[in-house]
Each structure stands twice: as structure tokens, then as C-alpha cells.
Amino acid sequence: MSSWVVAAWLMLGGSTLLLFIGMPVALTFITVNIVGAFLYMGGEVGLAQLARSSVGSVTAFSLTPIPLFVLMGEILFHTGLALKVIEGIERLIRRVPGRLAVVAVVAGTVFSAISGSTIATTAMLGSLLLPVMLAKGYHPTLATGPIMAIGAVDMLIPPSALTVLLGSLSGISISKLLIGGVLPGVILSVAFVLWIVVRVRVTPSLAPAADEQRAYSGWERWQPFFGYVLPTLSIFGVVVGALAAGWATPTECAALGAFATLVLALAYRALTFDALLKALKGTAGISGMILFIILGATTFAQILSFSGASNGLVQMITGKGWSTGMIVAGMMLVLIFLGIFVDQVSMMMITLPIFMPVVQGLGVDLVWFGVMFLICMQLGLLLPPHGLLLMTMRGVAPPAVTMGHIFRAVVPYVAMSLLLLAAVFWIPSIATALPRWMG
Numbered sequence: 001m002s003s004w005v006v007a008a009w010l011m012l013g014g015s016t017l018l019l020f021i022g023m024p025v026a027l028t029f030i031t032v033n034i035v036g037a038f039l040y041m042g043g044e045v046g047l048a049q050l051a052r053s054s055v056g057s058v059t060a061f062s063l064t065p066i067p068l069f070v071l072m073g074e075i076l077f078h079t080g081l082a083l084k085v086i087e088g089i090e091r092l093i094r095r096v097p098g099r100l101a102v103v104a105v106v107a108g109t110v111f112s113a114i115s116g117s118t119i120a121t122t123a124m125l126g127s128l129l130l131p132v133m134l135a136k137g138y139h140p141t142l143a144t145g146p147i148m149a150i151g152a153v154d155m156l157i158p159p160s161a162l163t164v165l166l167g168s169l170s171g172i173s174i175s176k177l178l179i180g181g182v183l184p185g186v187i188l189s190v191a192f193v194l195w196i197v198v199r200v201r202v203t204p205s206l207a208p209a210a211d212e213q214r215a216y217s218g219w220e221r222w223q224p225f226f227g228y229v230l231p232t233l234s235i236f237g238v239v240v241g242a243l244a245a246g247w248a249t250p251t252e253c254a255a256l257g258a259f260a261t262l263v264l265a266l267a268y269r270a271l272t273f274d275a276l277l278k279a280l281k282g283t284a285g286i287s288g289m290i291l292f293i294i295l296g297a298t299t300f301a302q303i304l305s306f307s308g309a310s311n312g313l314v315q316m317i318t319g320k321g322w323s324t325g326m327i328v329a330g331m332m333l334v335l336i337f338l339g340i341f342v343d344q345v346s347m348m349m350i351t352l353p354i355f356m357p358v359v360q361g362l363g364v365d366l367v368w369f370g371v372m373f374l375i376c377m378q379l380g381l382l383l384p385p386h387g388l389l390l391m392t393m394r395g396v397a398p399p400a401v402t403m404g405h406i407f408r409a410v411v412p413y414v415a416m417s418l419l420l421l422a423a424v425f426w427i428p429s430i431a432t433a434l435p436r437w438m439g
Helices: 003-020 025-040 044-058 065-079 081-092 099-112 118-135 140-153 161-170 174-180 182-202 218-245 250-267 273-307 309-318 324-341 344-362 366-380 388-396 403-426 429-437
Strands: none
Touching: 003 025, 003 273, 003 344, 025 044, 025 273, 044 273, 065 081, 065 118, 065 161, 065 250, 065 273, 081 099, 081 118, 081 218, 099 118, 099 140, 099 182, 099 218, 118 140, 118 388, 140 182, 140 366, 140 388, 140 403, 161 174, 161 273, 161 344, 161 366, 174 182, 174 218, 174 250, 174 366, 174 429, 182 366, 182 403, 182 429, 218 250, 273 344, 324 344, 324 366, 324 403, 344 366, 366 403, 366 429, 388 403, 403 429
16 A cells, blocks of 8 residues: 555545544644654654644734634624614615515625624524514424524625635635635525525415514615625625725724724624724634644645655556546535535635645636635535534524424525526636626
8 A cells, every 4th residue: 555545544434534523623733743754754843843734824814814814793783883784774675575585695794795604693693583483484494494594694794704714725826815705605595585585485384474573664665685695795795895806905904994883883883892802802712723723724725735745646646547527526415425424614624735736736727716615615504414504594593493494494595506606616706707707
């Protein structure tokens, strides 16, 4: 057996085994890294190099947008502005089958454009809208499904912390990757709304005939939209506009977005000291966890390369005579399979050291590949039994909502996400047209 095969089994097999038995992601990769550095990088010399590489991996300037994107969402949630946005959207949407489920999708899409956290979006919509929907007589599957599904779309629509992480770890342009996810994310949101409307028309018993507490008209109906929704969406315009026009780097756009969010909260007199403290604590916790994981991921890829495992695997895959489409499709299947068992960051760590050298060697469009990677990670958030958003929904849902309801609720949305993945695979311009058009 070749030495690179042994190294691949030790590094990839060891990390996968530790993840499956429940060891935390960061500790898994740090443990495997220590063993790998000692065996393949010269004992104590390798361990010293591992320490230097670890420090360098978390001080990379390209990672700066992550805490800033997370901070944007945390400020909106803790200041209560997010509640005002939901109210503004709810007043506008009237006389639609499954109205509150549609409100959840539209509100979730808006939050996707101003928040970098999928879990926060799902938890907030779940805790606010789910009890109301259930009390009005919505079936648990119709009530929970849209909330989880639109939380996953948060990963595609910028600002997204995981998109920045993927771009940083893979070497794909972060700005192009952020913009490339916009159109697929919007397509999914529209598909979700159409599905809800059609589903309730076919089976009216899933939702009440009328679920409006009060019909607003005139300026009273539009006032929250102009007063809260549009100003909040202007943050998305600031971030994506500056990014697309080339006026600012992803880091500068993230700083602009965070600053705009603070100014907005101040303008509404919602930014109390307590709210700011909670937002900063939440940002520090999430960002610290992500950076600790990056520390393990970057050095993991370096050791794989140094041991010869990366090069050996690349040559084995490209030497099979398979077409580029077959290889990329196989990679997507691997990602979907991994999504059933491990979280999104683990998916990146396990696969990117192998996938990226292959796709670069094949001359694949990196933005196209990156957007499909994001869709697969978005799918992983919804796949039973360990999907992160399924667990989040279970945590905020009342006892009457069972895991059986939650599992059944996500099935149509998983199917739509798979159809989107197939569409992007066959029509790459869905992912690449917007970044190319914006330069």
C-alpha cells in the first residue's frame, strides 16, 4: 500500500471517525493535526510548524468579514428591529392561502439579506411565528417547514458567514461567491412561496381560511414597510452594492454593513447598552467558535498536502478517465451524503483539501462549483436526522410538534433544493451570470 494511501486513511478516516463518535469539530481536527504533524512533518519540528501555521490561519485578513456579518444580525435581533420588519411584511401580505407561512418565507428572505446566521433566523421566526400559526389552526408540517427552509436559504443570500468561510478555505473569490448565491437564493424563496400557495389550495385543511387579526388599509398598512422594512433592506443594498460596484472589498463591505446597522438602530433609538452587550457577546461566541474551527481546518489541509495524500488522491480521481461533469456530480453526491451526518463546517474541512485541487486541475469554474457547494451545505441543514435547523426547530417548537412532523415538513423543501442544485449543474449561468455581469 502506498504511503499516501496510509496517510489519507489516517487523516481523512481518523477525522471522520472522531466526528461520527461525537467529538467537537475543532478538537477533532486539532487531534488529527497533531498526530499528522508528528508523523509526516518531522516530529517536534512538525509540531512547531503546526503551531505557527495555526496562528497564521486565524490571523488572515480575509476572515475579518465573519464577525462583522454576524454582528449585523445580532444587533437586529437584540434591538427588536427584526420584530418590526416581520410586522411590516405581515401587514402587506393579505388574502393569500397559507398567509402566515408565506410571511415566514418573505420575512426569512429579508433576514437572509441582513443576517449572517442561519440558526438565528430559524430560532427567531420559530419562536415568534410558530406559536401564532399553531394557535390559528395551521397544520404543524405547514407551520414548521417554511421556517426551517427559509433559514437554510440564509446561507445563499449575502451576507453569509459560511460563504466567507468557504471562500477563504477554498481560495474562491469571496466577493464573487457572495454575489453568486443571490439568484439561487431568490429562486428558492419564490419556489417556496409558490409551493405553499399551491399546497394550501389543494389541501385547504392545512391552514385556516382567514388568519388576519385585523385588515389594515391605506397608509396604516404601508407605514411599517416604509418605516422599517425598506430602511433595513437598505443595509443589503449598501453591502452588495459596494461589493458589486468594486468600491469596497468584502471586509470593507462587512464593516459598512455593521456600521449601517448600528446607525439604523441608533436612529430608531433601539440600541440600548444591554442590547449592544448581548449582540457583542453573541458575536464573540459565534466568531470564536468559527475561528477555532478554521485553525484546525487550514493546518489539516497543509498536512494532507505535505504527506502526499492530496496529490495522490487527485491523480487517482483524474486518472480514471471520467468526464468533468461526472466528477463534479460525484462530489455533490458525496457532499449530500455527508450532510446527513455532519455539520457544514465539517463538510468543508473533510472535502475541500481533496476537491479543490481536482476542480482546479480540471479547469472548472470555481464560482459555479462554490455555489453548488453552498446549495449542498444548505441541504445538509435540512436533512434528517441530524440537520442543524431541524434540531433548532425542535428546540423552539412546543411539545405538540413532534420530530415526525418536523421530518415530514422539510421533505418538499429538500426536493426543491435538489431541483435547484440540478438546475445550477446543467445551467451554470444561474450561479455565474450575476458575478460576471457585475464584473
